[in-house]
Amino acid sequence: MGGTSTDVCLVLGGVPEPAPGRMVGGFPVRLPALDIHTIGAGGGSIARVDPGGALVVGPESAGAVPGPACYGRGGTEPTVTDADLVLGRIPEGAAFPGFGRLDGEAAARALVSLGAATPEAAAEGVVAVIDAAMEQAIRAVTVERGVDPRGVALVAFGGAGPLHACALAEALDMQAVIVPPRAGALSAVGLLCSPRQREIVRSWPRPPDHDGLSEALAALGEEARAAVGAAGPASAGDDVEVEYAVDCRYRGQSHELTVSGVGAFHEEHRRRNGYARPETPVEVIALRARARRPAPLDPADLPPPGRRRVEGPAVAAEPDCTVWIPEGWTAEVGPLGAWILKGHG
DSSP, X not given: OOSSOEEEOOEETTEEOEESOEEETTEEEOOOEEOOEEESOSTTEEEEEOTTSOEEEEEEEOTTTTOSGGGOSSOOSOBHHHHHHHTTSSOTTXXXXXXXXXXXXXXXXXXXXXXXXXXXXXXXXXXXXXXXHHHHHHHHHTGGGTOOGGGSOEEOOSSSHHHHHHHHHHHHTOSOEEEOTTGGGHHHHHHHHSOEEEEEEEEOSOTTOOTTHHHHHHHHHHHHHHHTTOOSSOOTTOOOEEEEEEEEEETTOSOOEEESSGGGHHHHHHHHHSOOOTTSOEEXXXXXXXXXXXXXXXXXXXXXXXXXXXXXXXXXXXXXXXEEEOTTEEEEEOGGGOEEEEEOO
């Protein structure tokens, strides 16, 4: 959760849910992407009362300039950050890097404009609405895909994510909340600690005919190796790994599944759709080759964040994010300095 949006992605077995392609303007684009569900819910999301009298939060955002009212840059509309500040989830008098000391009085004035009796009442309403929207986003990538959220943990990052994570985990009965080190800059850390990777996708012109498939995949793999800087064909001591996959479907279907090989399609179709048809011909639509080189930086190389055990209710303010630990929750330090937050209930 950042300033303008909340982005949710399901990770099972340590692997983010992939999307082999997207639809853009009605046209299929077969470039790989993470299957991320995004909603307009961020720290800068503006709260308002609609013509029907209902409290609405987002998707409009105050941005960084003027930003939330508490930034003191001329903003007057109430935002989620203003609500978190009034509720004490952001420490009174806190200073955000680049924005200076936050103005609690300006945040309170903005929230009163929503018509509530007190700034605190308005702030509670804003937080309840934004939490409900984020809860639905998490349900979209778990419950709606047949995954029980009670069996997974919620990883919270971005500047605002750890402020709302415990409430979301409680609402979904999730096991724990994980706040990684440098949570506010986790995307940047991820770039540094991720392997250099390129994936090449090529349409297969003869879907029912599998002759020459292995040779075509091998050639595609060499292209992918060259794309990440490999000097030549694979050899002993080479640090480049290549993975292959194919997009397959049963004859007559209009959607494909990405599998490691044609032979793996039936079982994957059974897992994803509940049935398989071994007697039906399998069509190959596209070939994929992914080459990967080791990351330039390992997470273990980063200096430890210096965290300690914290019992709620408490606010843990860090240089890049703020963590709200509600009453009944405890933050223990886990591997690599991550906080593992669990409720006592």
